[in-house]
Amino acid sequence: MSVAPEPAKRVLRTVTPPYRSRPDAEMTTVGWMVFLGLLAVLVPLLPFVLVVWLISKVADFVSGQVGGE
Template sequence: MSSDTATDVETTDDEPGVLTKAYRSVSPRYESHPDAEMDSVGWVIFLGMLVLLVPLLPFLLIVWVLGKVLEMVAERQRSD
């Protein structure tokens, strides 16, 4: 390797990731487009989780209330 290639690699920019040289690509440009199939899959997963978790909400609420009650009892015992 010559000293010329070493100076080509060094950059004077302090910011990492700054593009210093653009390259041409053989792949076509990506154009953003709506993806209706994945949108449908997302809704199916959301509704499936909703159907599974809504029946569990009363049990989760009971556990949360019991935790708060036990926390209050423990706090009263510490203060006495």
């Protein structure tokens, strides 16, 4: 009544075929484009960030001098 299974002809240790890696030049290009876009946005903002940072340092110094009296 029962049918005996046939022996396996080819045995794989995984259910998916093996992966053959390759260079991914497209994603490298996209990464560089994102980096250059962020650089183009953030570099013009750098002077404003520097001014805010300097004001905060001066304010901390002045508050330390006034509080020390």
